[in-house]
Amino acid sequence: MASSKWLDAHYDPVANLYTFTSCVALADLHGDGENKLVVGDLGTGLCNMKLKVYRGTGLLSENTLLDLPTGLVSFLMEQHEPRTPAVAVASGPFIYVYKNLRPYFKFTLPPLEVNPLEQDLWSQAKEDMIDPMSLKEMLESIRFLMLDLQEMVTFVNLHKEQPIRRQTVITCINTLKKNMADEDAVSCLVIGTESKDVYVLDPEAFTILSKMTLPSVPTLMDVTGQFDVEFRITVACRDGNIYILRRDSPKPKYCIELSSHPVGLVRIGKNVVVGCAQETLHGYTQKGKKLWTTYLPAPVTTMGLMDLPCRGFQAVLVALSNCEVIIKTPVRDHTLIICFGRYGREDGTLIMTTKGGGLIVKILKRTAVFDERDTAPGPPLAQSIRLNVPKKTKLYVDQTMRERENAVAMHRAFQMDLSRLRLAAARAYVKALESSLTPMSASLSEPLKMNAVVQGLGPSFKLTLNIQNTAASRPVMNLAICFLYDEKLYSMRTAFFKIPLLVPGLNYPIDTFVECLSDKGISDIIKVFVLREGKSAPLLTAHINMPVSEGLALN
Numbered sequence: 001m002a003s004s005k006w007l008d009a010h011y012d013p014v015a016n017l018y019t020f021t022s023c024v025a026l027a028d029l030h031g032d033g034e035n036k037l038v039v040g041d042l043g044t045g046l047c048n049m050k051l052k053v054y055r056g057t058g059l060l061s062e063n064t065l066l067d068l069p070t071g072l073v074s075f076l077m078e079q080h081e082p083r084t085p086a087v088a089v090a091s092g093p094f095i096y097v098y099k100n101l102r103p104y105f106k107f108t109l110p111p112l113e114v115n116p117l118e119q120d121l122w123s124q125a126k127e128d129m130i131d132p133m134s135l136k137e138m139l140e141s142i143r144f145l146m147l148d149l150q151e152m153v154t155f156v157n158l159h160k161e162q163p164i165r166r167q168t169v170i171t172c173i174n175t176l177k178k179n180m181a182d183e184d185a186v187s188c189l190v191i192g193t194e195s196k197d198v199y200v201l202d203p204e205a206f207t208i209l210s211k212m213t214l215p216s217v218p219t220l221m222d223v224t225g226q227f228d229v230e231f232r233i234t235v236a237c238r239d240g241n242i243y244i245l246r247r248d249s250p251k252p253k254y255c256i257e258l259s260s261h262p263v264g265l266v267r268i269g270k271n272v273v274v275g276c277a278q279e280t281l282h283g284y285t286q287k288g289k290k291l292w293t294t295y296l297p298a299p300v301t302t303m304g305l306m307d308l309p310c311r312g313f314q315a316v317l318v319a320l321s322n323c324e325v326i327i328k329t330p331v332r333d334h335t336l337i338i339c340f341g342r343y344g345r346e347d348g349t350l351i352m353t354t355k356g357g358g359l360i361v362k363i364l365k366r367t368a369v370f371d372e373r374d375t376a377p378g379p380p381l382a383q384s385i386r387l388n389v390p391k392k393t394k395l396y397v398d399q400t401m402r403e404r405e406n407a408v409a410m411h412r413a414f415q416m417d418l419s420r421l422r423l424a425a426a427r428a429y430v431k432a433l434e435s436s437l438t439p440m441s442a443s444l445s446e447p448l449k450m451n452a453v454v455q456g457l458g459p460s461f462k463l464t465l466n467i468q469n470t471a472a473s474r475p476v477m478n479l480a481i482c483f484l485y486d487e488k489l490y491s492m493r494t495a496f497f498k499i500p501l502l503v504p505g506l507n508y509p510i511d512t513f514v515e516c517l518s519d520k521g522i523s524d525i526i527k528v529f530v531l532r533e534g535k536s537a538p539l540l541t542a543h544i545n546m547p548v549s550e551g552l553a554l555n
Contacts, residue, residue, distance in 0.1 A: 005368035006350065010057045015359035017052070018042045019069075021264075021302045022172060022220075024351070026341040027074035029053065029101065031082045035342045036060060037351060040069030040089055051089060053101060056344055057361070061101050067091040071173035075187040077203045083184055090170040090191060097206075107206045112166040112195055168195040172221045172235075178203060179228040188227050192218030192235060198245060200227060212245050214252065220265040222272070232286060234272055236262040242274065244286065254288040264303025266316050273316045275300035281318065298322035304338040308348055308364075319352070447471045448502070450530060450540050458549025459516040465528065465542075466509050469502040476502040479539075481510065484527040490546070491515045516549035523548045 023040035030036075037054040041062075049065040051072075071090040076083065077099070087098040097105040124130040171194055175187040188209065189201040196217055200210040209227065216237035225231030225247075233245040235252075240261045243252035256274075264275035271291065272284045279299050283291040298320040306315040319338050343349035348364030403410065447470040455462040469476050479499040483492055494512045502508060514526070523546045530540035 005365055006362040007365060009349070009363045010359070010361035012057070013354075013356065013358040015353070016041075016357045017353045017359055018044075018357055019353060021304060021338055023069050023072045024339045024353075025072055025074045025087070026339060026343055026349075026351075027085045027087070029074075029084060029087070031084045034344050037339075037343060038072060038074060038087055040065065040072040042068055051087070051098065063098065063101065063103075065089065065091060065096070067094075070170055071191075073173055073175050073189070075175045075189065075203065076184060077186065079186060088173065088189055090173040092169050093167050095170070095173070095189065095191070095201075095206075105206060107201065109168055109170065109191075109193060109199075110208070112168055168193045168197075170194075172218055174221045174223045174233075176200060176223045176231055176233075177226045179226055181226060190221065190223050190233060192221055198233060198235065212250050214243055214245075215239065216241065220262060222265050222267045224267060234265065234267060234286075236265045236274070242272070242284075242288075244288065254286075256284055256288045258282070263300045264318070266303050266305045268305070268314050268316065273303070275303050275318060281316075296320060298324065302338050304340055306340045306350075310347060317350070446476050446532065446539050448476065448530060448540055450528070450542055452528065452542055452544050454544065454547065458547070461514040461516070461546065461549075462511060463514050463526070463544070464509055464511050466507055467499070467502065467530070468507050469504045471504045473504060475504060478533045480531045480533070482529050482531065483512075484529065485514075486524050489516070489518050489522070489524050490526065491517060514546070516546075518549070521548055 017039060019039055019041055023042075025038045026035045027038055028035050029038070034055070039052045039054070041048070041050045041052050043049045049068055051063040051065055051069075053060045053062070069089050069091050073088050074085040075088060077086050077097075084100065086104065087101075089096045089098070093109040095107040096103065097107070170191050172192040174190045176190050178186045178188055180186075186203050188203050189206075191199050191201070192214075193199070194217055196214045198212040198214060198218065198221075199208050201207065202209050212233070214235060214237060216239035218235045218237050220236035222234045223231065224234075227247075230247050234242060235245065236242050238261075240258050242256035242258065242262065242265070244254040244256075245251075246253045256272075258274065258276055260276040260278040260280070262274050263277055266273045270286050272286065274282045274284065275296075276282065277299065279296045281294040281296060281300070283293075285291060296318070301319045301321050303319070304317040306313075306317050308314070317338050317340055339351045341347075341349065343351060343361070346363050350362040350364070352360040352362075354360070449468045449470050451466050453464045453466070455464070465481065467481075477500060479502065481497040481499065483495045485492065485495075492512055492514050497510055497512075499508070499510075516523075526544045526546055528540075528542040528544060529538040531538050
């Protein structure tokens with residue numbers, strides 16, 4: 001899409017927003033018809049984690065977060081008026097629910113099953129039935145306690161009175177409509193955890209409605225459908241695969257194996273678009289069949305969905321590490337988050353943040369027109385046009401019948417001709433090596449390489465020979481170069497050269513001048529021989545095709 005389709009609404013390079021696409025949402029938090037930008041700001045990573053709400057170009061409110069957010073969604077919890085959505089922030093093992101921008105509820109993931117041996121050991125330590133050294137040895141066998149002796153005694157005395165628990169954390173979060181597909185329908189929370197589990201939570205009581213297990217830890221998630229009817233959860237995991245979960249199935253129904261790890265995941269209709277770490281974009285059906293592949297000029301940093309229901313248009317927004325997001329951004333910085341939707345009272349708003357903390361807001365022009373090729377990723381339309389194949393002639397049918405009847409004989413004749421061609425090529429190659437007719441020496445003691453360059457229009461030509469010793473460290477000495485030519489057609493100032501030494505790796509140019517004696521516009525071959533004293537056979541041979549002397553032809 002060209003940059004002329006967008007209006008630059010706002011750009012703040014020092015907005016100090018450090019977040020990811022999973023921690024950004026657009027929602028009408030006050031029921032006034034204006035969508036606000038809700039951001040889970042990571043701060044410095046250790047402090048200043050905040051939940052920020054933007055209205056227009058200004059900061060409306062902010063709440064302090066206790067831990068780093070891993071995901072943020074807005075959802076409707078109930079049907080009561082006024083219909084204002086709540087905000088759920090996933091952080092560690094907790095989900096903090098905000099209603100009217102105030103803390104409303106805190107959900108904690110259920111603890112995992114504790115190792116029975118560890119449970120028994122800590123129970124004995126609580127009753128002082130086992131000393132710290134024995135406890136350390138037993139826990140080291142199951143790799144649970146790896147401390148020094150002094151630190152270990154302090155650790156045991158501090159924690160032996162507390163109940164032992166094993167807690168997981170949330171890695172991704174999304175929403176799923178409860179029983180209606182309307183835009184303002186009640187939604188359930190869907191969360192993926194480090195323990196490879198996917199939970200569906202009730203929107204009012206926050207109880208677990210469904211639990212599904214994956215082969216690997218989920219990192220990206222896309223949800224479609226209704227919980228009470230039928231739904232699909234598409235999950236990208238750390239093992240580089242994409243799994244598709246369905247209703248009444250505790251394990252994945254389909255698996256998509258990728259060539260590299262997924263970076264972004266977007267659903268368009270019934271298809272899934274995946275951005276991979278190897279600078280590629282893949283399209284799959286909801287059953288895992290690959291539809292198309294697009295190669296990108298730079299690695300993908302994040303992806304988002306561009307949905308315009310008023311125009312019936314959907315597209316994938318892909319942010320690249322070379323500062324491109326479908327259009328060139330006006331800053332030379334990497335794009336970390338990308339979000340498209342209704343912001344304020346504008347339906348087509350694109351919101352981005354950069355690696356340096358900048359905030360960019362662009363508005364899609366109402367006159368923007370998208371090409372048909374943008375709406376239909378995959379093969380070109382010309383591929384579906386049927387070719388005008390000519391009718392079969394009698395000659396074509398006769399040839400086909402002859403090939404069917406004599407297929408074996410024709411194949412044998414082809415193989416015989418191919419074998420003869422290979423034999424002739426091998427004989428010519430051996431003859432060239434034996435007579436040193438190649439421009440590169442086959443001898444291991446004198447590894448040489450030579451090429452010739454002819455300059456000039458005539459009748460005078462400049463002939464330059466470039467000779468190089470290709471050995472690693474051994475010099476070549478006592479060489480001679482001579483030329484063989486038709487003396488009635490050409491004359492040479494110097495037809496014999498002596499080369500006392502060739503140092504390995506250096507290129508030695510040898511120049512001579514050739515005079516054409518004929519005025520009939522003909523040319524011939526000049527042979528060059530590289531000789532070694534005491535040997536009758538040349539080390540190298542080159543045939544130089546001399547050009548026609550244009551100077552004599554004009555005279």
